[in-house]
Amino acid sequence: MTLPPQATSPTAETTAPERVVKAIPEATVARLAVYLRVLGQLAEGGAETVSSEELAALSGVNSAKLRKDLSYIGTHGIRGVGYDVASLQHELEKVLGLDHPQAVALVGVGNLGHALAGYGGFGGRGFPVTALFDVDPELVGSPINGIEVRHVRDIPRVCPAAGVTIGMIATPAQAAQGVCDQLVAAGVHSILNFAPTVLQVPAEVEVRKVDLAVELQVLAFHVAGHRSADAGITDSGTAAPQVVHGRNGSAVATS
Amino acid sequence: MTLPPQATSPTAETTAPERVVKAIPEATVARLAVYLRVLGQLAEGGAETVSSEELAALSGVNSAKLRKDLSYIGTHGIRGVGYDVASLQHELEKVLGLDHPQAVALVGVGNLGHALAGYGGFGGRGFPVTALFDVDPELVGSPINGIEVRHVRDIPRVCPAAGVTIGMIATPAQAAQGVCDQLVAAGVHSILNFAPTVLQVPAEVEVRKVDLAVELQVLAFHVAGHRSADAGITDSGTAAPQVVHGRNGSAVATS
DNA sequence: GATTGTGAAGCCATTCACAGCC
C-alpha cells in the first residue's frame, strides 16, 4: 500500500540518486519509534484510525510536530479523518528498518548485561540478541537465556559469522573502548554504549550512549534550580490540552 | 574559590531576580556532566591543567563547543595555558547541584532494577539510592544492597520522609504511569523513566527517559540507510583531528 | 466541519573566526 517513500521535499527532486534515504532529521527518527509503539497499543485496543492530535498526545508531543515528522516519510493520512493505524504501523516499521530484524551482540554480562539480555523482545517484535560476550571465566561457556556466553576475544570471529549489525556494550568503563574497537573491527557500525565513557570511533560508526550518571546529574541540576521556587512555575506558555510532559531530551545521550 | 556563578550574558543584567540560575541550555547541561567525569579521570592521572582542545577530544566534542559550554557557567580558564583541573571540577559540581547529594528512589526491583540498585555510586560520588519499591510480595520486606524493599503503596509516606527528590521508574510499562503519579504526588519532581511508555505529568515535573527500544530502532534506521552504501560516507565535512565520534543524541531520550 | 500537509517564522544550538589575554 501507499507509495514508495518520497523525499517529501517541496521542490521536485531533479537529481534523484538511487534512493532517497536521508533527509529525515535525527530527532524525528527517535520520535518515529515512539509513535510506532503507541500505534501498537492503539491497534491492540482495536482502533482503526487515529488523529494527529490523539496520537501526539499519547506520544507526548504536540500535533504539529507529529504531522511534520510523518511528512518526512511521505505519509498519507486522510484529511478530516486521521491516519489508518495498521498502515501507518507498517510504514514506520519499513522506514526504521524493522522489516528484517537486526542481529544484536551484547558485550558484558554483569548485572546490567543480564538485565539487557533478559529484556528479550523489547516492546514488540524485537532485536534478537544473537551473541553474548564476557571475559569472566565463570560466565564464559555457560548459557544465558539460551545463548552461550563467548569470550570477548572471539568477537572478530563470531560477530561476522552471526551477521551482527548492532553491538551493545555493558562492560565496566575501562574495558569499553577496547571492546568497542573489536566490534568496529568486526564490522559492527552501530553501537549502543552503556558504559560511562566516551567512545572514540571512526566517522562511519554510529554510537548512541545511555548514560545513567549524566541523566541523574541533569535531573539534579533542575532540582537545584527549582529549590526555593514555590509559586513560580506557572509559565508554561500555551495552555496544554490536558496531557503534558516535562520536557524533551531523550537518550539523547549519544556521543 | 572563583567568583559567584554569573549569568554570563553579554548584556549587563539590569534586573537580577534573586539568583540567575537559568540561561544554561539543556544540551549544555548534559555535556557538563560528561566534562566532569573526564576531569575526574584526568585528576586521577595527575593532570593539573587541561586545554579546551584536550578536554574536548576526550569528551567527544569540538573545542569551540566546549568553550562555549563553559562560558555559560562563567569559567575562568587561563589564556595561553588552559583550565585548572581541580577548580573546574568543583565549579561543575556546584553548577550541577552535586555539592549536596540528592536522595533517589527506585521503583521496580526486577532484573533491571536490581542492576540499577547495584550501580551504586555511579561514576564518582553519587546519588544515594535511599528507597526501593516494588509490588512483588517476594521482594517486599527483603533487603537489597542493604536497603529494604517497600511496597509501592508506601511511596506517599516514605518518599517525603526520606527527602527523595529524584525517582527512577524501572517497572513494566503498564505499571509505570501509576507509579509516576504516586511519585509526583509525593513531591518528586524529577523522574528518570526506564519503562517503555510515555509518561503524562504536570508541567513542573521533569521527566527524562531511557528507552532501549527507541535507541535500538534509531540504530536500525542507520543500518538500513547504509546498506549497499560502500564508498559513500566520506563526507564528514571538516577533517577531524584524530578523534571523532559517530554523532550526538544522548539519552536524548526524554519525553 | 474536521483534519492533514507544509511554507514561513521563530527559536535553540553549533560552528566560525578573531579579539583579548597570558
Added chain:
DNA sequence: GGCTGTGAATGGCTTCACAATC
C-alpha cells in the same frame, strides 16, 4: 605563540498558521 572567551553567522528543529482535502 598559544589558548581562552565570545559576538556573529550558520544550521537544524520546532511551532505557527492556514490552504488543501476529505
